[in-house]
Amino acid sequence: MLLHFAAPFIFVIVAAAFIALNLLISRLLQPRVPSAGKNTTYECGEIPIGSSWVQFNIRFYVITLIFVIFDVEIVFLVPWAVVFKDLGWFAFVEVVIFVFILLVGLAYAWRKGDLEWDKPETGKFARDAAPQLFEEVGTERQQTVQEVTL
């Protein structure tokens, strides 16, 4: 019975060795030309703005949760749509009930104010509230631009 495990065990060893070997070879062969630009965050070729350690607003979290409603809906609707012809009207009624229940959930979230996008109360624009923050970001960006162009 123990021998049954021999095959997967060898597989694991070979897999690990394969990765290690490739990393080693590329390390031996690669030319190394370090520069500041290579250390910047990759933003699809754009020059990065600010730090990547941004805290996402907690408001996105609620939106994500509500997205789950539609996510689940799609998971069930797609297989249903594929075999709709075979299933007929009974399944149609069933799906209508299902979508209705989800819509009640959405209406509930809407009514309870979870879809409201709470705007910050301080000033019309965030720039008015914390001008020094924007200055910092500005200088940081200029520095990065200079480094990259160098």
Next chain:
Amino acid sequence: MEFSHFLQINLASLPYFIPELMLVATLLALIIIDLVMKKPSSSGWLAVVALAGVLITLITVVNQYNLDSRSLFNGMLVLDHFSLFFKVLFLLAASLAILFSMASIELAGRPVGEYFTLLIALVLGMFLMAASTNLIMIYISIELVSISSFVLAAYIKRATRSSEAGLKYAIYGAFSSGLMLYGFSLLYGLTGTLDLYQLANLLSDAVAQNPLVVFLAVLFILAGFGYKIAAVPFHFWAPDVYEGAPTPMTAFFSVGPKAAGFALLIRFFVSGMSQPSLVESTVWQAIGNVNWPQLLAVISAATMTLGNLIALVQNNVKRLLAYSSIAHAGYALMGTVVLTQEGYFATLFYLVAYYLMNMGAFLVVIVFQDLIGSEKIDDYRGLGYRAPLPAVAMGLFLFSLTGLPPTVGFIGKFYLFAALIKAGEQYYWLAVVGVLNSVVSLYYYVKIMKYMFLDRPSEEKATALPVAFGMNIMLIVLMVPILLFGLYWAPLQEFTRNSIQFFTGVF
């Protein structure tokens, strides 16, 4: 694939699914009422709607009693007396929980729409737990119960300990259901089926090939079931959750999901892991040489011993009752060890007794919490003089939890020990452990009584406490069956005995 065939079976199953559909309707009604009505005035209405939904469901469940056992939805669920018994128990527990929630000041002024919606969803999950015969269905029903309970435990948003309760519940729940799923996947890998009845047919071959893997799978699956019934060593969440959750919910958690866990455990082991003995019709045998009854016996002994020993040093009544509820899971497990009809009957009977006495004990905790704002044992000093009726009721509930006659707790324990002794010598040791544990438990139950009755209240606190009329009524309503079934338990015994009827499968 013949879709229309499956569809026909599903359609034919719907009339037997009315109680669950009633619960879904109640749930939707609660959400819509909460949507449409203005906040402050609607909370009473919501409770009434929830209670009405539960009671109507109860009627539909009782109506199903004259139906034959059958498999529903292509082998996903079954309808048999065993599941109906638990459904009745869940609905009774839920209706009490709704009444407790209305009467308690803990939830006053909070939005209760989601609270009752989640409670109904939890009951729906427990319904499915008691009836599922497919491993995936078992998992989904457990998750439905778990996720609703996480949110309910954390319902008092600003209270740290309530949030802590919810978080701990969620983390332990996620971990143990992960283990359980792993166990399921092992069983599926060995037998290639998710259906409990096919599993029973295929298991002996699997055991012959890989005894160790089957045992491992059972161990993992027990982690999931053990979590639901709060058995050692999967009990760690219980004290914190019971202490932090709103007390009406604590009362419900300690009875509802625990009973559902027992329903699942018994169904899984009877239908999936054992076969009727050829010698006697009321005895089952474990398939192959997988000695899971012994495993259950060890868990049972550990659960009651640890629960009782830690309860000895508690000074918070909610925590004390949490550990006591762990211990009671151990007692109830004793009945499932022996694999006899007698044993399962004893477990079911004990769960009914436990439902009555534990709901009662927590109701007294709610009453005192509302009146003196504390659940410390020290603050219970002299309450016997300040609020006689709740204190006397607490005495009765605690004596019943200990298992002293003439209460229903005594009858329940008597049946459990009788089942063990009847099953033969190999489980005498477990009966001895059980009896010793009952003696230990007497100490901490009586300690509460001592504080309430033997200690005089201090001078400035000597005033009588105004116990709400509704609370008094509920206390009396809970005290009567405990005494009544303690003296004349024949009807309850007959009802429970008729419930040990499992759907035996079609394969």
